[in-house]
Amino acid sequence: MTTWFDSPADAAKRLHDSGYLADTATATTAYLAGALEKPLLVEGPAGVGKTELAKAVARATGAELVRLQCYEGLDEARALYEWNYKKQLLRIQAAGDQSWEQTHDDIFTEEFLLTRPLLTAIRREEQTVLLVDEVDKTDVEVEGLLLEVLSDFQVTIPEMGTVSAVRRPFVVLTSNATRELSEAVKRRCLFLHLDYPDAAREKEIVVSQVPGVADRLAAELVETVARLRELELKKAPSIAESVDWARTLVALEVDDLDEEAVGATLGVVLKHASDQDKALAALRGHQAGARRR
Numbered sequence: 001m002t003t004w005f006d007s008p009a010d011a012a013k014r015l016h017d018s019g020y021l022a023d024t025a026t027a028t029t030a031y032l033a034g035a036l037e038k039p040l041l042v043e044g045p046a047g048v049g050k051t052e053l054a055k056a057v058a059r060a061t062g063a064e065l066v067r068l069q070c071y072e073g074l075d076e077a078r079a080l081y082e083w084n085y086k087k088q089l090l091r092i093q094a095a096g097d098q099s100w101e102q103t104h105d106d107i108f109t110e111e112f113l114l115t116r117p118l119l120t121a122i123r124r125e126e127q128t129v130l131l132v133d134e135v136d137k138t139d140v141e142v143e144g145l146l147l148e149v150l151s152d153f154q155v156t157i158p159e160m161g162t163v164s165a166v167r168r169p170f171v172v173l174t175s176n177a178t179r180e181l182s183e184a185v186k187r188r189c190l191f192l193h194l195d196y197p198d199a200a201r202e203k204e205i206v207v208s209q210v211p212g213v214a215d216r217l218a219a220e221l222v223e224t225v226a227r228l229r230e231l232e233l234k235k236a237p238s239i240a241e242s243v244d245w246a247r248t249l250v251a252l253e254v255d256d257l258d259e260e261a262v263g264a265t266l267g268v269v270l271k272h273a274s275d276q277d278k279a280l281a282a283l284r285g286h287q288a289g290a291r292r293r
């Protein structure tokens with residue numbers, strides 16, 4: 001019996017109840033990741049709900065979220081564990097005429113160990129979701145560190161031995177695909193490609209997250225955002241931006257997304273001047289076309 005989700009439908013429902021609207025593929029993959037105890041690699045553009053999925057799994061299952069945020073230069077000491085050198089030095093100084101062997105045995109123990117997210121997640125006895133966020137931002141070498149955790153759910157500390165998971169965490173890795181991950185990592189994971197949702201789902205997300213947004217305005221907004229995503233922009237608007245846009249319009253008490261409203265609020269959605277120019281021209285063209293029809 002899995003302790004995560006009972007079925008794809010159960011995953012969909014519980015994710016929904018904790019504020020995450022998953023499509024069938026997402027709910028099914030989340031269920032499988034739990035049932036098969038396999039790490040889940042979620043790939044896709046910025047702001048489509050990759051990180052949020054891990055958080056939602058934690059909320060839906062009452063697990064605690066342990067997060068490893070990846071970045072260039074992330075190393076073992078930040079990802080796995082590190083020895084507390086200062087404390088070790090103090091202990092050595094205080095050792096007096098104790099033999100080196102004895103001191104050595106004393107300073108490589110739990111008391112001197114600083115655990116980092118991967119080791120923390122492996123050692124927790126309670127339900128844990130381990131989020132390895134933006135794994136494509138790290139150097140390839142870090143993937144080597146991940147492999148032991150992903151395939152054997154264990155971490156080897158040379159001075160102490162191997163620490164195996166008492167209870168396997170639900171592992172979610174996210175990637176923006178800025179570089180290809182190694183085949184070794186991919187092979188150990190279930191893969192989910194997340195993309196921008198269809199208009200109906202995005203509208204549902206907006207309506208569920210923005211109290212007071214009128215149905216018609218949400219529909220209009222989602223349609224406009226979809227049109228913006230078709231343009232060649234430096235940075236296409238994500239779901240997060242749709243939600244922010246709806247919040248902005250509600251705050252301004254705007255109930256129709258006309259040219260004036262778009263012009264005044266486009267900065268919430270597009271963060272490059274050239275993108276804004278392009279968008280305004282395209283939307284103006286569209287509205288003129290609509291009027292002619």
Ligand SMILES: Nc1ncnc2c1ncn2[C@@H]1O[C@H](COP(=O)(O)OP(=O)(O)OP(=O)(O)O)[C@@H](O)[C@H]1O
Pocket residue numbers: 019020021022044045046047048049050051052053174176205209239240243
């Ligand atoms: N399926 C969904 N249901 C509810 N909210 C969603 C969903 N997908 C995305 N969101 C909303 O979009 C926001 C952005 O999502 P998230 O931070 O997970 O994006 P991301 O894919 O991790 O992006 P990045 O690559 O930039 O880190 C979330 O805070 C959430 O409000």
Ligand SMILES: [Mg+2]
Pocket residue numbers: 050051052133174
């Ligand atoms: Mg993210």
